[in-house]
Amino acid sequence: MRFASLALAIGAAFTATAAVAATNWLTVVDTAGGGHRIGNPAAKVKLTEFISYTCTHCGEFAREGTNAVDVYVASGKVQLDVRHIVRDPVDLTAAMLANCGPAAKFPRNHATLMLSQPKWLPIMSRATAGQKARWSTGAGPARRRAIASDLGFYDLMVPRGYDRPTLDRCLSDEALATRLAEQTAADAKKWGVRGTPSFAIDGTLLAGTGTWPMLQPQIDARL
Template identity: 55%
Template sequence: MTTKFRGRKLAARIGSALAALALVGTGAAALAQNWGATIVESDNGHRIGNPKAKTKLVEFMSYTCSHCADFAREGDAAIKLGYLPKGDVSYEIRHLLRDPFDLTAALLTHCGDPKKFAGNHNAIMLSQDAWFEKGRKTTRAQQARWQFGSNGARRQAIASDLGFYELMENRGYSRAELDRCLTDEAKANALAEASQADVEKYGLQGTPSFVMNGTLLDGVHNWAALRPVLDKRR
């Protein structure tokens, strides 16, 4: 009887140990889920992170906005590394289109697999000073190409003169792929319409602007102002 009793106790201990290991494994799997690597395309941008996050942050930005470039340097990485991985915050980048340069850049960031968006976005946003300078040095003949011809041809001229082709080719795109994206009139119209709809819906007046859980954050236009608001919601 003693031998059988000890056998049952040993079996129970083994069962408990296996159950504990299973729980550890489940926890490890949860920790291994890095939501910062999850990205899906929306109608006017891309959402990064857990779609069921309790805090849903949306940034409305413009590629020709210097303050947006500042935020990309100061806040973008901080959000992706410090807030998204655990899944309690999601971060959506949406476009507020101010001019043909914005639309050209937005079409290029949307080009190809949605998983490429974050890299495309950073490549254009963080090199803003360089392509601004190229824009300042363009000739009148170059600038005339931005205003005549089909919409697609105008965007191709802008992409060429500001160095966007070279920038994106360095990211692995072919000229043919980029031309397809730049001349995608349906996509261009969809982005423009969604941008205008966002302006009207939220009363957006500048960039960057932020909406959290459906509410526009009044007076919040940089990382220093956004960070404490995010921290309160965690």
């Protein structure tokens, strides 16, 4: 009987280990803390990223570091908490689209918007007076729909499985817009974030760290 019990225990342990190993941590997303915690909640390293979609340095970080960070998260050793620092109406519009739909869709929504920044940011910088007026006057949902249309955000999100009515509903979510603005203010106060991108590891804001080559050694040192 003891051998049978031992065999059952070993089998159960193997099954549990296999289940953990098979977990796709890139699709495990927890929003309870206000941001999006992506990955293993028991990860050894907790990485926090403060980003703005209209921040060019954030775009540079995304292009050089997104795939590498994904590898760390997929391993189960690092959990990434993405937190929005909303700077302007375009930034808010992008953040609301990134938050559109189930939380599990956020990581790829976020990556899509950040990695395509070189396509839409120049359009924003060349905006006409008429476009800027549409982006800054009138009701919030109408302003955000104009931004999404002018900058091609709708076209970016359709391949992600969204249709125009769904995206418009997300852009009309005033409660979400308010929450993102309040979260920005709360995080700036709590963490002392002065610019983007900024990073924290295990609850400590990292000074002078804004690129992947600067961040990676600090993650590795804690693994």
